[in-house]
Amino acid sequence: MGRKPSSKPTSFDIAYRAGVSQPTVSRALRGSKSVSLATRQRIEAIARELNYTVDKNASSLRSQRANTIALLFFEEPGAEESTINPFFLAMLGAITRQCANRGIDLLISFQKMEDDWHVRYQDSHRADGLILLGYGDYTLYEQRLTGLVGQGTHFVRWGSVRDDNIGVTVGSDNLGAGRLAGQHLLDVGRRQIAFLGQADEHYPEFADRYNGLCAALGERGIAADPALQVNAYTNEEDGYRAARQLLQSGAVFDAIFAASDLIAIGAIRALGEAGRAVPGDVAVVGFDDIPAAGHASPPLTTVMQDLKRAGDLLVETLLAQVEDRDQPEQTIPTRLIVRKSSGA
Amino acid sequence: MGRKPSSKPTSFDIAYRAGVSQPTVSRALRGSKSVSLATRQRIEAIARELNYTVDKNASSLRSQRANTIALLFFEEPGAEESTINPFFLAMLGAITRQCANRGIDLLISFQKMEDDWHVRYQDSHRADGLILLGYGDYTLYEQRLTGLVGQGTHFVRWGSVRDDNIGVTVGSDNLGAGRLAGQHLLDVGRRQIAFLGQADEHYPEFADRYNGLCAALGERGIAADPALQVNAYTNEEDGYRAARQLLQSGAVFDAIFAASDLIAIGAIRALGEAGRAVPGDVAVVGFDDIPAAGHASPPLTTVMQDLKRAGDLLVETLLAQVEDRDQPEQTIPTRLIVRKSSGA
DNA sequence: GGGGATAGGGCATACGTATACGCATACTAT
DNA sequence: ATAGTATGCGTATACGTATGCCCTATCCCC
Secondary structure, eight states: OOSSSSSOOOHHHHHHHHTSOHHHHHHHHHTOTTSOHHHHHHHHHHHHHTTOOOOHHHHHHHHTOOOEEEEEEEOOTTOOSSOOOHHHHHHHHHHHHHHHHHTOEEEEEEEOTTSOHHIIIIITTSOSEEEEEOSOOGGGGHHHHHHHHHHTOOEEEESOOOTTOSSEEEEEOHHHHHHHHHHHHHHTTOOOEEEESOOSTTSHHHHHHHHHHHHHHHHTTOOOOGGGEEOOOSSHHHHHHHHHHHHHHTOOOSEEEESSHHHHHHHHHHHHHTTOOTTTTOEEEEEEOOHHHHHSSSOOEEEEOOHHHHHHHHHHHHHHHHTTOOOOOOEEOOEEEOOGGGTO | OOSSSSSOOOHHHHHHHHTSOHHHHHHHHHTOTTSOHHHHHHHHHHHHHTTOOOOHHHHHHHHTOOOEEEEEEEOOTTOOSSOOOHHHHHHHHHHHHHHHHHTOEEEEEEEOTTSOHHIIIIITTSOSEEEEEOSOOGGGGHHHHHHHHHHTOOEEEESOOOTTOSSEEEEEOHHHHHHHHHHHHHHTTOOOEEEESOOSTTSHHHHHHHHHHHHHHHHTTOOOOGGGEEOOOSSHHHHHHHHHHHHHTTOOOSEEEESSHHHHHHHHHHHHHTTOOTTTTOEEEEEEOOHHHHHSSSOOEEEEOOHHHHHHHHHHHHHHHHTTOOOOOOEEOOEEEOOGGGTO
């Protein structure tokens, strides 16, 4: 077994054996139609035989195309190392698969918003574009995003799709999802529906979900009670705290719509400790449909985001931008998964 | 705001403004000591001013070093898209951070073992080395791994550290961890300890954990009862099934050591349905310390793997290999996290 | 049979950086 | 003073591929 058969073969080696010039090899392997079928097949056979692979660096250098995108997770400043949002992790899987299908490589990085990611990736020709992921407060970064657009950096971010967003955003239909959840809880006879999650404009996705809930209430002639909205970020602890706060406030409620499954799970824990039965006393609906949702007790009714669709759309939208094509729709419909926690 | 200031500056542009030659710019920015301090600082200032970034493709092409590693997750053939092992996801975070610290880029991919990953990454000069991750059955791939070694491909895999492994392996001290768990259960007075998890050589990590348990039993003069070992892969469903199987077999047991937290959580569900109290009737110890372990009811006693250490070591070991340095130790100690489920 | 069109492929070169060498200048040692 | 040694930098070139341009051989049609 040859240790190192003689370092890696280049397109010149292939060309030599095939009796053609190096550019012909390049053209053949890239599928250019100005190479005859016979020649191409000969070249392909030789390439396979020699275990030849196109050198990505040379290829990218010459073509100015890396065939790579960078995925940036933005962490909350205070985030624990271990607490990566399961929702994003699931999306990672979808994105990865989608990239693999398209023959595109994926660079990944967890970043503080403060770091100079655009320099690190796009500017260095490392990646053709960026996918920005994180329930972050993008309003803090408007300036930077504006700069990116100005520089011609290609990027797509996940979040709340709005007309005045900087750059291109892909996201679930959070407003519609909030309505779905609200309607469902109303349908099962609940009237005092609390919302656990940030509802201000620094968390546009959560705000949309809340607004959707309010819309559903409004459609049935019920006014949303501000006392029933309690801030919560996105983890289990926060859900627990928010629910306790709600309980202690003395507000009357017979349902909770949580902005994420983790919040919902934390809330259920708090309700249990307070002796409130779920769904008997309080119906609970979550958001995301993370794996744990189905295993929670009681199993959690939740809004499912279509992760596969999300991954596909993020990648497709980004590539469309890079290749200067028309961009597809950017809002993804959601689906309500009814389980025991809402008492349906 | 300039749309495109005049495409990207190159090292020649910097050189021109600094009144030096291009190679000097390269040397200065790479920190070569054959550039005077004054010159370097001048160059650095200009580079910053022009927003210059080294073109990674050109750099890698010339230096034959990508400063990139590829992380490959291997999926079980039947794996669901959404069921990425939480343990690996957590490790992903650690690896990512470690790479960021070292200024190394990370490519990521989920693969079937069948695919030709080595071609795709290392052979194409896309990455300097590979990290192989997955509770997979590597014995099936010995041939391929042998081929990799023969080709001089750099890789490190996560798993059971043994002398006869092909390539370099980094992993937790599963044998020691199994002993820890066993000793703990013995210490709290249990004697019939069941093991849920594959114990055959196709799953070396699980086998080590089982063997560690047997060793702990042996040290107290107790023989391991083969009837108390039930196969389970690594997810919650499998743990549930395995526990039911164990219950139905009529075997007597007062403790369960599960090869993973997910198995343990599934087992607790099955025990609950069967009316066996945890830890009253059955003490349970899991493995991994995934986030859900602390939130389980009862909170799960488990073996914590040091993920940060794991990520660091994987990266360091791989780079040591790439750079032809001595490789560090490859076994990582574990720690027992005692919670309620073991009745301590 | 001549003029165009087309297919097939070679030639030259560019992509932007890193590095082996060589050459000056300055500084040390004898 | 003179050989010897750093120091600091320029010259030339290589890394391996993709692509614009040009050339030849067909082939076709009127």
